[in-house]
Amino acid sequence: MIRVAINGYGTIGKRVADAVAAQPDMEVVGVSKTRPSSEAFIANERGYPLYIADIANRGKFEAAGIAVAGDVEEMLRKCDIVVDATPGGVGKDNKKLYELYGVKAIWQGGEKHEVAGISFNSSCNYNDAFGADFVRVVSCNTTGLCRIIQLIDEAYDVKSVFATMVRRGSDPGGIKKGPVDAIVLNPVTIPSHHGPDVQTVLPDINIVTTAMIVPTTFMHMHVLQMVLANEANAAEILELIRGHPRIGLVKGSTGITSTAELRELASDMGRPRSDLWESCVFEDSVSVVEGTLYLFQAIHQEADVVVENIDAIRAMMQVTPEAGESIRMTNEALGLKAI
Ligand code: NAD
Numbered sequence: 001m002i003r004v005a006i007n008g009y010g011t012i013g014k015r016v017a018d019a020v021a022a023q024p025d026m027e028v029v030g031v032s033k034t035r036p037s038s039e040a041f042i043a044n045e046r047g048y049p050l051y052i053a054d055i056a057n058r059g060k061f062e063a064a065g066i067a068v069a070g071d072v073e074e075m076l077r078k079c080d081i082v083v084d085a086t087p088g089g090v091g092k093d094n095k096k097l098y099e100l101y102g103v104k105a106i107w108q109g110g111e112k113h114e115v116a117g118i119s120f121n122s123s124c125n126y127n128d129a130f131g132a133d134f135v136r137v138v139s140c141n142t143t144g145l146c147r148i149i150q151l152i153d154e155a156y157d158v159k160s161v162f163a164t165m166v167r168r169g170s171d172p173g174g175i176k177k178g179p180v181d182a183i184v185l186n187p188v189t190i191p192s193h194h195g196p197d198v199q200t201v202l203p204d205i206n207i208v209t210t211a212m213i214v215p216t217t218f219m220h221m222h223v224l225q226m227v228l229a230n231e232a233n234a235a236e237i238l239e240l241i242r243g244h245p246r247i248g249l250v251k252g253s254t255g256i257t258s259t260a261e262l263r264e265l266a267s268d269m270g271r272p273r274s275d276l277w278e279s280c281v282f283e284d285s286v287s288v289v290e291g292t293l294y295l296f297q298a299i300h301q302e303a304d305v306v307v308e309n310i311d312a313i314r315a316m317m318q319v320t321p322e323a324g325e326s327i328r329m330t331n332e333a334l335g336l337k338a339i
Contacts, residue, residue, distance in 0.1 A: 109139025
């Protein structure tokens, strides 16, 4: 069993912990929090040993009735690999600690590429992470872009990409952020950081991205166009998408045209936390006009990177050299089937 620790048991960390616990070849040896919170109670309830960043706070946790197993350094002594899901910009400071304890580490998209030197997406560059000590799983938007661009590029040779990200304002549990009544250009300058981030995984892709934030909490929506070198038609592209293990097609026959309906679908499917681990491409949007592919895809920001973290663990721990095999194992353990 691969012994996995999760440093930072928040939006992403708690999902990664549950996904690790569901895998036949992995176990959760610990999760960490900085302050007592409802998530700390849940960690106790799920039986994940809870470690804390600053052991001086132990009394605060215990006064709240939360059992503490020790500090983060003790957690690192017990694991083979740590998934760092601390807030963006915090994780890089933990690298020295991971080096000190000789554990492999995975960071999230809130950290820069340089923290690990390998930016990861299961479908694109699983082999780059094989046996690696440090890997960064790219952000939710970049994950969604990489999956579809790589699929189309392999079949049709993508000459250029233009994509606009309509981004959720905050995660559903967030109470501190807006916007409340605005569409915020994020950033106002072009390109947004997403294009260069895609190039950390797919360096040969010519891509320009723009992004704006809207007052919603569940999912981002991408408007994508790709200029193709080879002749293509929508029917063939839909067939390709159907064959991808992490891209779901939102069928026209469902009548779904919004993220709100997707959340209802995920909840009806019994998905934990209404998580959609797959990119959701709207079938009826897939169009080819004069050599350019256009489509809409919705990306569940809290979920799509979770399955990528699981595959990154398998690559780094050299469980299998085959990306497809790891993806199959991860999907099967979580019950990820075509929507
Ligand atoms: P979050 O704020 O929800 O959770 C972070 C957790 O880390 C919290 O539980 C906090 O208590 C804990 N923490 C803070 N400082 C710590 C420290 N020094 N040591 C240990 N734990 C500490 O953040 P999140 O949204 O889960 O984001 C985590 C990472 O994932 C970021 O890099 C982010 O950019 C990336 N990411 C987030 C999303 C998303 O939609 N939320 C999507 C993809 C990637």
